[in-house]
Amino acid sequence: MKLGRFYNLIVKFGSERDPRKAKTSIKSYADSAVLYGDLQAEVKKILIGIDMETAELLLADKIRADSGLDLAISHHPEGKAYASLHEVMRLQADMLEQSGVSLQVAQKLVEKRMQEVERRILSQNHMRVVDCARLLNMPFMCMHTPADNHVFVFLKKLMQAKKPKKVKDIVNILSDIPEYRDAVRNTGCGPRIILGSPNKGAGKIIFEMTGGTEGPKNALDKLYKAGVRTIISMHSSEEYLKKAKDAGLNIVIAGHISSDSLGINLLLDRVEREEALEVIGCSGFKRIKRI
Secondary structure, eight states, X not given: OBHHHHHHHHHHHHHHTOOSSOOSSOOOOTTOEEEESOTTSBOSEEEEESSOOHHHHHHHHHHHHHHOOOEEEESSOOHHHHHTGGGGGGHHHHHHHHTTOOHHHHHHHHHHHHHHHXXXXXXXXXXXXXXXXXXXXXXXXXXXXXXXXXXXXXXXXXXXXXXXXXHHHHHHHHHTSHHHHHHHHHTSOOOEEEESOTTSBOOEEEEEOOSSSOOOGGGHHHHHHTTEEEEEESOOOHHHHHXXXXXXXXXEEOOHHHHHHHHHHHHHHHHHHHSOOEEEEETXXXXXXXX
16 A cells, blocks of 8 residues: 555554544544655555664664565654644643543643643654654655554553453453453563552543553542542553552553553554554564454
């Protein structure tokens, strides 16, 4: 398929898994973009990793020379997509509202967090890796929130079906998923409880799997008041963890890289139903098909 069609499918499928209530149109994801390359170029063989830096692009160039390669893909944003990461955080306000926080309060909290993330990213060397792709003439793109939307919806539906009673039940359910099971076996970074006890009631569960990055810590006490008792997340900063503890919440870390891999796999499965691809995984990503 053409690179432009591949990108458009990523955005389309990401929109169909968007957690926001309004789904009447294709969403714009600022953290996902074709960073370098001709949109009319044919894409049949891709190299994809959770992070694709200069080293991985040099690896891509070596693979291209040895056996051919059409496209390198990073899950985490680079270039203009990284500089605009904070923009996708707006969807977190809708998710907070769905969890019981008033929309006005949620928007105010998320806006403040967006400004924090924007300031943190401002000083970064955004174009470093994109410049490498350009010099290598390597087509390069990133797909962040569209993949994260898939893992969010997948886990939410799974937990609704399984109805875990205790916090330890959540870990057991997650550990049966191939990407998390692989993390347990090979890296020791599988699902775990980082706040709360295994036999504590799971209660109402929410998922922090999409929305660009970690949500506003000042929303945690409001989530508790809205009836939330457990958060399933990719990762948690120490400051966020402290606020969650003060609020009385449980936190289960599913795993960052394994969650990213799950989202990418679910998204690629949908793409490959349209057209076949040869996918090589690297930088923490392992292709596991469900088709």
